[in-house]
Amino acid sequence: MDAFDLSLESLTGVCNDRTVLFMIGSADATTRVGFYLVPQFSMLPFSSALEALRMANQLSGQTLYRWTLISSDGSGVTSSNGITFQVEHGAQTRERYDAVFVCGGSNVHLINDETGLQWLRQLDKQGAVLGAICTGTYLLARAELLNDHRCTIHWENLAAAREEFPHLVISPELYEIDRKRYTCAGGTAPLDMMLSEIRARHGNELATRISEQFMCERIRDQNDRQRVPLTQRIGASQPKLAEAVSLMEANIEEPMTLDELSHHVGLSRRQLERLFQRYLHCVPTRYYLELRLERARQLLLQSSMPIVDIALACGFISAPHFSKCYRDTFALPPRDERRRAAGLLSDTRSSQPKVGRRPVN
Secondary structure, eight states, rough: OOOGOOOHHHHHHHOOSSSSSSOOSSSSSEEEEEEOOOTTTTTHHHHHHHHHHHHHHHHSSSOOEEEEEEEESSSSSEEESSOEEOOOEETTTOOOSSSSEEEEEETTTGOHHHHHHHHHHHHHTTOEEEEEEGHHHHHHHHTTTTSEEEEEEEHHHHHHHHHHTTTTTHHHHHHEEEEEEEOOSSHHHHHHHHHHHHHHHHOOHHHHHHHHHHTOOOOOOTTSSOOOHHHHHHHTTTTHHHHHHHHHOOSSSOOOOOOHHHHHHTHHHHHHHHHHHHSSOHHHHHHHHHHHHHHHHHHHHOOOOHHHHHHTTTTOOOHHHHHHHHHHHHOOOHHHHHHHHSSSSOOSSSOOTTTTTOOOO
């Protein structure tokens, strides 16, 4: 059985409804929430979470939530867009919280914050709810606070997180609420997670009014996936093509041959090639190669895995072969990709995409 098909009952022995297993704080008291800001945290996910709480207070006419900004050493923290936030406390604070959310962003895998990890472990012992916004899941995982819990992370970091923490159940959902662990992807996913919590704690009417204030069409639930499914981009009338792409995505480390793909979806090679050309504008082998290279690029930028290990994890027979394919597609070798991301190499690539590259999903 695939790890991500496990029901919550098999994981916790409690029940099958993961949405309302736990609520933050008590119904008759103001809920105290801390936002732990990591350097280069992403502004939009943080704001999405915070604004839901602010609007809950405004529309209810009550102080349902109070929030505090926290950093590792109590100093201001600069977000990924360059704006610096002053905080109220450092990780040594003895303040009590009903919940603390770790707000991550770019290069979170490079953060070395043992002080923060120790504080998060202490909060867990005190019974606080611990959450992660965007890539904050990395820090909870490093603190070993996600063991035996379902969790999620931004889709761009999903492959790297699964490689670094293979023992964890990391889903591709918008958010996961599993007992005292709340994790979500980036973008506006924190808004949906907080609205789900507000609905559970204070009722559907308030959550709906908040959603309307922010002009959201609906409150997405945690079963919504992060990325637009292929079937929505090519139409539901092409199930064979969607099945072939799903097989490719599930077999990155040991790629399937075109004959194997054709056999599994019940088409001839020629029929499968025509489907790819018509709807995805490339041959199946090229689409498969670029899927593997995109996965490799995620691992290069979002993990510290050695390049040779990344090559093997993405189905390449050798590091030199991987490097050549990578350079042909992204216009620089894997080593220079990492150096460029670290600011050690100027970006000399053309702003135009390489001919033949398919659009990013």
